[in-house]
């Protein structure tokens with residue numbers, strides 16, 4: 001080895017600053033979150049819209065690395081592990097059902113009871129001694145107002161311990177109206193309300209679910225929406241950013257019962273909208289102010305109250321599929337009582353909300369999240385990021401999610417996406433099929 005000192009031609013001055021808000025002490029409070037690349041398990045997630053699963057239809061999906069098959073029989077939806085216990089094929093790839101009580105694996109005929117997953121017979125081997133001694137995991141289902149929710153559990157999470165769906169949905173009104181008053185807008189409807197009409201869409205996002213989730217309630221990210229069509233068409237005042245100016249800018253909710261999450265006091269004196277950056281000569285020129293408020297609860301559900309218009313609320317889920325894909329759900333909820341109200345809401349959705357908001361506006365969120373993926377995908381981003389005051393929102397979320405999640409999903413084993421470079425992925429991609437959420441049926 002040479003004894004000569006190393007000559008540095010360019011001195012690196014700009015490393016990680018001590019002024020970042022996520023110093024190592026802060027980071028240590030959300031270590032569990034950093035381990036949750038495959039999601040939080042033992043939680044309720046949206047699986048499909050009601051109209052995606054007709055009577056006798058079978059669909060396969062994957063949540064938190066868990067393959068799940070859904071079948072509707074006699075109107076009721078059943079969910080089971082979509083991995084045959086014989087040799088692991090997905091039942092949903094080639095649905096085979098001989099009656100309303102069971103689902104049969106199309107390969108060697110193992111047949112499972114829809115209600116409890118028990119192995120009840122084998123088509124061509126009905127006296128085998130394995131029958132009646134084993135089965136596959138089932139998942140509780142809750143269908144409401146056009147959405148099918150599934151409780152994605154670990155195999156040994158007891159069915160008796162399954163919490164109500166409402167524990168994994170955003171704060172409701174009026175029950176929280178005193179806690180979180182909202183004088184600037186009408187009370188936000190819930191997915192669970194009577195007469196709630198839910199319209200929306202879901203699509204696969206190519207990135208980590210946590211990155212996607214954090215974007216939604218990040219009050220600095222709205223810069224990506226600055227020049228969106230609807231913002232200019234409606235002449236909305238969309239701030240350049242919204243900065244916390246008080247210690248109580250965010251309320252963390254961790255009551256024993258009910259959802260665990262955070263509420264942000266936007267449009268109060270606890271937050272200050274930035275309408276101009278003098279140094280850059282940039283300012284907001286809309287005329288019409290929009291008041292809204294964002295909150296998030298476990299397992300990663302965003303609520304944007306009073307958005308995109310009065311009496312409407314937007315909910316979003318970022319359902320983990322693998323450690324680098326998630327299903328991005330956007331739904332709008334409105335209370336409608338008469339057929340005429342339903343027709344008008346559907347029309348407004350089709351002609352305005354869907355093209356200009358869920359696409360136009362939120363497509364920017366989609367590409368912004370994908371743009372962050374490379375920085376985070378090998379895990380180093382969580383240590384290298386340099387966060388600022390507005391990032392109090394994601395930091396608060398990471399801490400509470402670390403404390404209150406019901407389980408950290410283990411990396412998927414023997415499922416799509418557990419290995420990233422298999423010949424099947426290359427073949428499917430070459431054939432024009434992206435990795436995605438729903439199982440593609442075998443074509444005959």
Ligand code: BPY
Pocket residue numbers: 215216222292294304307314362365
């Ligand atoms: C609304 C917003 C959003 C989103 C979905 C719906 C939003 C956030 C802040 C300000 C205005 C809109 O993902 O980011």
Ligand code: FES
Pocket residue numbers: 084085086087088089105106107108109110
């Ligand atoms: Fe399902 Fe053989 S793999 S029956």
Ligand code: FE2
Pocket residue numbers: 215216221222225362365
């Ligand atoms: Fe956004």
